[in-house]
Amino acid sequence: MNRVLLNNVDHADLRVIATHGVAFGDGVNQTLLLPTEFEAAQREYPILIRKDPTGAYQAVALLGLDRDENLFLGEAGWNARYVPAVQRRGPFSIALQRDTPGGEPRPMIHVDLDHPRVSATEGERLFLSAGGNSPYLQSVSQTLGQIHDGLEIAGPMFAAFEQYALIEPIDIEIKLDDSTSYAVPEVYTIAPDRLNALTGEALERLHQSGLLRAAQWIVSSMGNIEDLIARKNRRRADLA
Template identity: 40%
Template structure:
C-alpha cells in the first residue's frame, strides 16, 4: 500500500531510490501515459498513440511498451538501469515520487512527495536524494525536473487534444501484426494522427496549429508510429530467445 510523505531532508536524509527498471518493481507495463511536454523526445523511441477516456470524454496519450498485457519489451537486465532505450517516459522514470500541493494563503505551491512503501525506496542502496553536506542531489534535481514536465504536460494536454479534435486530426486505428511463429494479432482502442487530414489542412489551420505549438507535436505523434515495427521485432526477438532457451 502506498504511503506518500512530504519529502524533506530531515526525515529522508538517508533515503535512497533504486533507479532501476524490472518486473520486480512493477515496471512490466504494456503502455504508460505520456505528455505533450515529452513527445519530441519520445517520438524517437516509442509508438505514441491516443486513447479515449469514456468516463471524462477526454483523450490522453500513451507510449506503447508491449503488445500484450503485463509485457514491457523495453525491460532488459543487460541494459543500463534495466531499460533498453535512451529516453524513459517520465511517468516511469519518476519512480516513487509525485507532485502534491501545499496551500499558502491564496496560492497552492507544488511540493514533492515520496511513497516510502515503494519497492525502489531503500536505506541500503540506490541514488541518494540529498547531499551529505546539504542540498538536493543531482538525482533529486532530475526527478524534480521530471515532475515539473509532467505537471506542465497535464496542463497542456486538454488544449492539445481539443485542438486536434477541432481539426478532425484524430482517427481510430487497428494495429495488425504477425509474429515469426505465424500468430496474428490485432490491437484496438487506439487513435493516431490522420496523415491525410493533416496534409489537407488549410494554410490558416496549419498556421493556427503552429502558433499554438501543436503542429510539431502532431508530427511527432505521427512519426512515432514507425516504431510499431520496432516493437514487433522486439517481440519476435523475445520469442526467438525463449525458444532457443527451451531448446537447449
C-alpha cells in the same frame, strides 16, 4: 500508499533504487506519455491515442504486445535512449500546497514511502550531507516538472486536435507468423492526410501553439511499430 511531503530532515538518509524492472512497476505494455516528451519519445516508441475511463483522450507509448510485456525491459534495465517520464518518476509526485491560508499554491515534491524503490540501504541518495538536493533528486524534480507541464498541455492539445477533426481510429494488426498475430484495440492516431490538408487559421493556430509539431511527432512515431515487431521476434527467439 504512504505519500508524504519530502524534506531533508525526515528523509536525510532516504535512498531510491533508480534501476528499472518488473518489481518496480515497469512490466507494462503501455505507459502514459505527455506532450512535453513527444519529441524524444517518437524516436523510440509508437505513440498511440486512447480514451481514459472518463472518455478523455490521452497519449500512450506502446511497449509490448502481450499483457504486461515491456519489450524495452531486459536484464540490464530499460533498453532505449529515452524512458517515459511516468516510468522515471519512481515513488515521487507533485502536489500543490499553500504556505498560508488563501496563499498561492506551490508545487511540492511528495514521496511514497511504501514504494518498492524506496530503501534505507541501497540506491541513489536524495540529499547531500550538507542538506542540499542530490543530482538524482534534481533530475527527479525536472521529470516531475515535465509531467506537471505535460498534464496542463494535454487537455487543450486534444481539444484542438478534435476541433480540427485530426483524431481518427486506427486498426493495428500485427502478424508474426502463420499462428501468431496481435490486434491493438480501441486506439487512435492523427490522420496524416487531414494534418497535411490544414490551411489558414487552423494551421496558424497549431503552428503558433507548438501543437503542429506534436501532431507530426505522433504521426512519425508509427514507424516504430516495425522496431517493436523486431524486438518481439528477438524475444521469441531467445525464449525458443
